Amino acid sequence: MARHQSKPVKIVYSREMEKRYPTNPVENPDRVSLPAEMLEGLEFIEPIPADLEDIARVHGPEHIGRVKTSGLYDAAVLAAGGAICAAEQAVGGDPAFALIRPPGHHASSNRAWGMCFFNNMAIAVQKIRPKAERVLIIDIDLHFGDGTVSIFRGDRNVKIVNPWSVDENFEYLNMDQSRYLAQVKEAFLGFDCDIVGVSAGFDTYLEDWGGLLKREDYREIGKAIREGSEEECMGRRFALLEGGYHPDLGWCIKSFIEGFR
Numbered sequence: 060m061a062r063h064q065s066k067p068v069k070i071v072y073s074r075e076m077e078k079r080y081p082t083n084p085v086e087n088p089d090r091v092s093l094p095a096e097m098l099e100g101l102e103f104i105e106p107i108p109a110d111l112e113d114i115a116r117v118h119g120p121e122h123i124g125r126v127k128t129s130g131l132y133d134a135a136v137l138a139a140g141g142a143i144c145a146a147e148q149a150v151g152g153d154p155a156f157a158l159i160r161p162p163g164h165h166a167s168s169n170r171a172w173g174m175c176f177f178n179n180m181a182i183a184v185q186k187i188r189p190k191a192e193r194v195l196i197i198d199i200d201l202h203f204g205d206g207t208v209s210i211f212r213g214d215r216n217v218k219i220v221n222p223w224s225v226d227e228n229f230e231y232l233n234m235d236q237s238r239y240l241a242q243v244k245e246a247f248l249g250f251d252c253d254i255v256g257v258s259a260g261f262d263t264y265l266e267d268w269g270g271l272l273k274r275e276d277y278r279e280i281g282k283a284i285r286e287g288s289e290e291e292c293m294g295r296r297f298a299l300l301e302g303g304y305h306p307d308l309g310w311c312i313k314s315f316i317e318g319f320r
């Protein structure tokens with residue numbers, strides 16, 4: 060595939076993401092408000108909440124009912140709507156980063172944990188599926204994206220790669236930065252995709268729980284995914300914020316976007 064002129068990344072964000080809701084205090088509004096300030100200068104797009112129909116493509120009625128009674132529904136549907144917005148931008152040829160919370164990759168169809176409620180990535184992917192059938196999901200969060208994997212199990216048109224930092228049993232693995240980056244690049248091998256979605260968690264950061272990746276490593280990861288998408292799917296790519304809890308989160312996101320741009 061010919062290389063395409065790279066366009067600047069659009070940031071999907073709403074001040075509504077800064078609202079407080081009942082969750083673990085580490086998953087707080089600063090996680091999005093501070094990065095949003097740092098990204099001023101890029102084009103911002105205001106998302107709308109996902110429809111119930113969009114949520115119901117992925118989650119069962121019991122799970123949706125539980126989220127509704129938890130006081131989290133408005134926040135969760137807005138995050139999912141942000142994910143859809145980013146994916147639709149990417150389908151249209153504009154790379155996008157959704158600065159959203161709560162995260163989503165631990166949410167499966169009928170269960171959620173780990174500060175996740177609705178699976179933003181799966182909801183976005185199912186929404187754009189008519190236009191982008193084959194989807195590569197690269198999950199760079201420290202934690203294994205068990206919810207996303209369970210939702211797409213058996214779907215041969217979706218490939219999910221969790222570069223190893225912790226395994227499926229959440230055991231920490233020995234890893235270094237270069238091996239991690241190599242796994243990101245290898246994600247593109249052996250699978251023709253129409254679009255790439257990144258579950259962009261930043262808790263593998265050196266000062267965060269994972270203790271592995273430096274800020275500049277995120278630039279290299281973003282660049283590797285941009286280049287892979289330019290080779291494989293005309294540069295169609297989007298990223299959704301997942302975890303990342305250190306005050307340097309904004310720097311990590313900024314660095315990622317410098318490569319992903």
Ligand SMILES: [Zn+2]
Nearest residue numbers: 200202262302
């Ligand atoms: Zn995580």
